[in-house]
Amino acid sequence: MSGPDFGAPAPGSQPPSATSAPQGAEPSAGSLPAYPAAAPSDPRTAQQALALRDLTKTFGDKVAVDHVNLDVPAGSFFGLVGPNGAGKTTTLSMVSGLLVPTAGRIFVDGVDVWADPAAAKARMGVLPEGLRLFERLSGAELLSYLGRLRGLPADVVNQRATSLLDVLDLSDAGDKLVADYSTGMRKKITLAAALLHSPPLLLLDEPLEAVDPVSARTIRTVLTQYRQAGGTVIFSSHVMALVEELCTHVAVMAAGRIVAAGELATVRGSAASLDDAFFHLVGGQERHTEGLSWLQSR
Numbered sequence: 356m357s358g359p360d361f362g363a364p365a366p367g368s369q370p371p372s373a374t375s376a377p378q379g380a381e382p383s384a385g386s387l388p389a390y391p392a393a394a395p396s397d398p399r400t401a402q403q404a405l406a407l408r409d410l411t412k413t414f415g416d417k418v419a420v421d422h423v424n425l426d427v428p429a430g431s432f433f434g435l436v437g438p439n440g441a442g443k444t445t446t447l448s449m450v451s452g453l454l455v456p457t458a459g460r461i462f463v464d465g466v467d468v469w470a471d472p473a474a475a476k477a478r479m480g481v482l483p484e485g486l487r488l489f490e491r492l493s494g495a496e497l498l499s500y501l502g503r504l505r506g507l508p509a510d511v512v513n514q515r516a517t518s519l520l521d522v523l524d525l526s527d528a529g530d531k532l533v534a535d536y537s538t539g540m541r542k543k544i545t546l547a548a549a550l551l552h553s554p555p556l557l558l559l560d561e562p563l564e565a566v567d568p569v570s571a572r573t574i575r576t577v578l579t580q581y582r583q584a585g586g587t588v589i590f591s592s593h594v595m596a597l598v599e600e601l602c603t604h605v606a607v608m609a610a611g612r613i614v615a616a617g618e619l620a621t622v623r624g625s626a627a628s629l630d631d632a633f634f635h636l637v638g639g640q641e642r643h644t645e646g647l648s649w650l651q652s653r
């Protein structure tokens with residue numbers, strides 16, 4: 356198996372540093388650390404792969420993302436977690452340029468996403484929720500098209516596409532139409548497209564959902580290698596064990612707000628696991644299941 360060529364280290368890559376992310380959040384529960392109240396750092400420095408400032412999105416009366424401030428250190432593996440409907444996808448969609456913010460600013464590698472979208476998008480690879488692909492292209496054609504669209508020379512695209520298809524176990528499906536791909540295969544070909552131009556930042560919405568365990572292991576290795584080469588990975592997930600395994604940093608969202616963010620160990624605090632910390636931070640409650648007693652009546 357040949358490894359993907361991630362090219363030169365990402366511009367502005369730095370070792371992870373403490374994440375400051377001031378926010379008027381509710382106090383954290385129990386023995387967990389209080390949410391950091393540091394002053395916002397300069398969003399244009401090279402130390403921040405991503406900086407959000409007062410980022411807000413409303414849909415009618417619904418405030419999906421509520422004045423979010425967040426700094427993602429360059430070189431970090433950053434997990435974005437939160438209950439269903441917390442605002443993770445809405446946040447990532449605004450960062451990737453798919454959704455117009457109602458208010459606030461977003462800086463990728465110091466570039467204002469909505470002031471200079473082309474420059475910002477050149478710095479990102481995106482695996483969005485609700486994948487929309489060119490269904491009538493084969494996987495290989497899709498990568499070739501997207502690589503050329505990114506301005507890469509044809510021979511570089513071909514070489515990288517071949518490596519990525521091989522590593523992600525899609526070589527045999529390279530000539531198959533994307534329309535005929537399974538859910539997991541679609542996720543993998545989109546991840547390949549996100550990696551193709553070796554961007555300094557990867558934004559991945561639930562990257563391992565629907566991916567088989569062998570491919571999931573490969574993707575974890577690829578992402579770890581990418582980060583070791585200087586890249587920054589931001590991904591949303593509901594799988595706390597995965598976040599604990601991979602992430603250097605984590606942000607917990609609830610009801611459109613960041614309720615905790617920072618280095619993984621700091622956010623976990625004295626809780627036994629990130630899962631326990633998450634439960635307390637988002638005000639989780641055990642559900643009473645007596646009403647389902649009919650399930651045992653057979």
Ligand SMILES: Nc1ncnc2c1ncn2[C@@H]1O[C@H](COP(=O)(O)OP(=O)(O)OP(=O)(O)O)[C@@H](O)[C@H]1O
Nearest residue numbers: 414417418419437438439440441442443444445446
């Ligand atoms: N296009 C839309 N129109 C109206 N409301 C929306 C729209 N998109 C998202 N929302 C609402 O915004 C809130 C945040 O949704 P979002 O998809 O960002 O949450 P999430 O944290 O990604 O959830 P999940 O973990 O379930 O994927 C939800 O209440 C959702 O119903």
